[in-house]
Amino acid sequence: MNYRPGIPRYLQIADAIRRDxxxxxxxxxxxxxxxxxxxxxxxxIRQALDVLVQxxxxxxxxxxxxxxxxxxxxxxxxxxxxxxxxxxxxGDETWLKLISHETVTVPANIAQALRLPxxxxxxRIVGVRHAESGPFQHVTxxxxxxxxLALSDEDLxxxxxxxxxxxxxxxxxKTLEQVxxxxxxPRQVAELxxxxxxxxxxxxxxxxxxxxxxxxxxxxxxxxxxxxxxxxVLARAERRS
Amino acid sequence: MNYRPGIPRYLQIADAIRRDxxxxxxxxxxxxxxxxxxxxxxxxIRQALDVLVQxxxxxxxxxxxxxxxxxxxxxxxxxxxxxxxxxxxxGDETWLKLISHETVTVPANIAQALRLPxxxxxxRIVGVRHAESGPFQHVTxxxxxxxxLALSDEDLxxxxxxxxxxxxxxxxxKTLEQVxxxxxxPRQVAELxxxxxxxxxxxxxxxxxxxxxxxxxxxxxxxxxxxxxxxxVLARAERRS
DNA sequence: GGGTGCTATCTGTCTAGACAATTTTCGGTC
DNA sequence: GACCGAAAATTGTCTAGACAGATAGCACCC
Numbered sequence: 279m280n281y282r283p284g285i286p287r288y289l290q291i292a293d294a295i296r297r298d299x300x301x302x303x304x305x306x307x308x309x310x311x312x313x314x315x316x317x318x319x320x321x322x323i324r325q326a327l328d329v330l331v332q333x334x335x336x337x338x339x340x341x342x343x344x345x346x347x348x349x350x351x352x353x354x355x356x357x358x359x360x361x362x363x364x365x366x367x368x369g370d371e372t373w374l375k376l377i378s379h380e381t382v383t384v385p386a387n388i389a390q391a392l393r394l395p396x397x398x399x400x401x402r403i404v405g406v407r408h409a410e411s412g413p414f415q416h417v418t419x420x421x422x423x424x425x426x427l428a429l430s431d432e433d434l435x436x437x438x439x440x441x442x443x444x445x446x447x448x449x450x451x452k453t454l455e456q457v458x459x460x461x462x463x464p465r466q467v468a469e470l471x472x473x474x475x476x477x478x479x480x481x482x483x484x485x486x487x488x489x490x491x492x493x494x495x496x497x498x499x500x501x502x503x504x505x506x507x508x509x510x511v512l513a514r515a516e517r518r519s
Numbered sequence: 520m521n522y523r524p525g526i527p528r529y530l531q532i533a534d535a536i537r538r539d540x541x542x543x544x545x546x547x548x549x550x551x552x553x554x555x556x557x558x559x560x561x562x563x564i565r566q567a568l569d570v571l572v573q574x575x576x577x578x579x580x581x582x583x584x585x586x587x588x589x590x591x592x593x594x595x596x597x598x599x600x601x602x603x604x605x606x607x608x609x610g611d612e613t614w615l616k617l618i619s620h621e622t623v624t625v626p627a628n629i630a631q632a633l634r635l636p637x638x639x640x641x642x643r644i645v646g647v648r649h650a651e652s653g654p655f656q657h658v659t660x661x662x663x664x665x666x667x668l669a670l671s672d673e674d675l676x677x678x679x680x681x682x683x684x685x686x687x688x689x690x691x692x693k694t695l696e697q698v699x700x701x702x703x704x705p706r707q708v709a710e711l712x713x714x715x716x717x718x719x720x721x722x723x724x725x726x727x728x729x730x731x732x733x734x735x736x737x738x739x740x741x742x743x744x745x746x747x748x749x750x751x752v753l754a755r756a757e758r759r760s
Numbered sequence: 761g762g763g764t765g766c767t768a769t770c771t772g773t774c775t776a777g778a779c780a781a782t783t784t785t786c787g788g789t790c
Numbered sequence: 791g792a793c794c795g796a797a798a799a800t801t802g803t804c805t806a807g808a809c810a811g812a813t814a815g816c817a818c819c820c
Contacts, residue, residue: 286803303631308770319805321562324771332573337634337732340771341813345634459744460701460719478701478719481744503700503722527773549800560775565801581801582783636814 279316291316291326299335305343306336374405374417374439377470381423388420391485391496401426403439406470415501416467425449425494439495440486449488456484467500480508520557532557532567540576546584547577615646615658615680618711622664629661632726632737642667644680647711656742657708666690666735680736681727690729697725708741 279294281287294316295306307315312323327344330336338344384392384400394400400420407415419439421429429442440451461481468475479500486495501508520535522528535557536547548556553564568585571577579585625633625641635641641661648656666684681692702722709716720741727736 288803310770319807321806322804325803338771339634339813340811341769342636343770343813457744457748458699458721459748460721462719478703480699480701480721503698508699529773551800560777562776563774566773579801580783581781582799584783584800 287316287318288322288325289329291318291323292329295326296330296333296335299346304346306346308343372407372409372414374407375413377404377406379403381426384420388496391483392420392422392493394422399423413471415499416470417497417499420496421494439497443494449494451486451488451494453487454484455487456482458482461500463500471500471502473502528557528559529563529566529570532559532564533570536567537571537574537576540587545587547587549584613648613650613655615648616654618645618647620644622667625661629737632724633661633663633734635663640664650746652746654712655746656740657711658738658740661737663735680738684735690735692727692729692735693732694728695725696728697723699723702741704741712741712743714743 279291281290291312295312299306309320309323309327313320316323327336327338331338335347336344337347380402381399382402384394384398384402386396388400389396389398392400400422403417403419403421405417405419406413407417425443425447429439429446443449444451459481460478462476463471463473463479465475467479468477471479473479480503482497482499482501484495484497484499485493486497488494520531522531532553536553540547550561550564550568554561557564568577568579572579576588577585578588621643622640623643625635625639625643627637629641630637630639633641641663644658644660644662646658646660647654648658660680666688684690685692700722701719703717704712704714704720706716708720709718712720714720721744723738723740723742725736725738725740726734727738729735
């Protein structure tokens with residue numbers, strides 16, 4: 279092992295081990311043998327393993343060994359972790375293919391969610407979100423007109439919509455309310471997502487609220503669970519003893 | 520400092536420091552002086568501080584010192600309002616009708632999620648959760664044997680399983696990892712949920728983890744989105760400077 | 761054959777330092 | 791007074807072990 283100067287050894291070791299991770303649940307070499315292989319002391323090896331345990335790629339079991347987790351399977355970048363920012367970070371690895379973008383009269387149930395008077399005009403954006411592996415999400419977004427005015431088509435395809443709204447206006451998103459359901463793919467949606475018609479899809483209805491409590495965006499998405507696993511990690515509010 | 524035996528010193532030190540944390544941005548004592556105060560070596564102090572940095576309560580600045588953050592409750596990386604507890608609160612208005620409860624060999628994929636050696640025995644509980652409006656969730660729970668031993672059938676039907684585990688043992692649930700998908704109802708599940716076979720159902724695979732990071736429970740649920748809407752509210756974590 | 765206890769292996773915790781890198785402080789120089 | 795450099799303080803990285811606790815495998819005894 280040739281260590282590059284200027285970079286801590288434990289990070290270089292962590293990188294090397296991360297690269298070698300293969301299947302899930304497999305036992306990796308013991309700390310003692312890693313010491314020999316990388317020619318460092320055990321605390322340094324442990325520091326390197328700590329990095330990977332922290333990333334969720336490894337877990338340890340006293341007396342048994344250290345094992346790899348499932349998080350190594352190629353798609354680990356494509357996972358959603360339960361905070362709004364992580365959902366927004368989707369925009370980094372995916373892009374939206376715009377299908378339509380127009381001003382229309384908002385249907386009653388959407389108007390209610392956005393707290394608009396019945397019969398109001400609003401902006402409806404329809405698109406398909408793609409990842410490397412292909413299209414995985416059909417999304418219909420409804421925006422009140424004031425919000426929509428600040429946005430360009432470029433904003434929509436290149437970044438996440440929420441990020442664009444925050445960049446172009448003073449509005450800051452604070453909470454997100456989401457209702458989930460399972461539905462059979464409508465014909466047109468199935469076509470765009472390249473799945474068979476009437477195959478089961480996850481459907482999410484999300485409403486985003488600003489700091490002041492005003493609804494900012496309402497979105498209905500259809501997505502496949504297989505192609506892009508919808509994964510959430512929730513942490514419990516901590517109670518102090 | 521009197522150390523209680525059986526509990527690692529670095530955790531006891533972390534607890535002591537956490538208790539003393541006051542305002543935000545304040546500099547805490549240097550590692551060297553903490554060594555003197557707690558009568559341990561510096562690596563041990565650093566291990567204790569690592570815990571608090573990991574929790575988001577402290578941050579370090581080489582050459583300047585270690586400072587407290589604003590996070591007075593919870594892990595600021597993943598903040599989700601009420602999700603786990605909301606899910607647990609299901610137990611208040613619903614009840615589980617037990618279908619089976621037996622000790623079996625754990626299938627490979629479940630063993631992996633629970634980090635059990637392949638071929639281990641575990642407890643499988645199958646049931647249907649009912650609300651006033653009827654059955655809405657088919658659940659298959661897998662528990663490692665040590666956890667399962669502490670539970671009675673009464674615990675299972677009257678309350679939420681998580682609440683029962685926390686009441687009957689020292690284990691405390693900290694995080695929940697959930698993967699969602701949409702599937703067509705298997706025949707037997709459809710019967711129990713009183714829906715047509717092959718109608719679309721939400722499927723969740725959840726793994727619950729204890730405070731120490733060990734998996735405690737793995738559950739696979741099928742549920743209808745209509746009869747009992749699956750609703751989540753996410754709040755954004757404050758960003759640290 | 762089946763349990764029982766020993767032993768080897770492995771991770772968990774901890775010691776007592778060393779040197780490096782970064783930042784602040786302070787004194788000296790111009 | 792302004793600037794610069796040295797020194798001090800602080801965290802970052804790393805060594806070379808020690809002992810404890812947990813687990814699995816194996817030989818042994820009944």
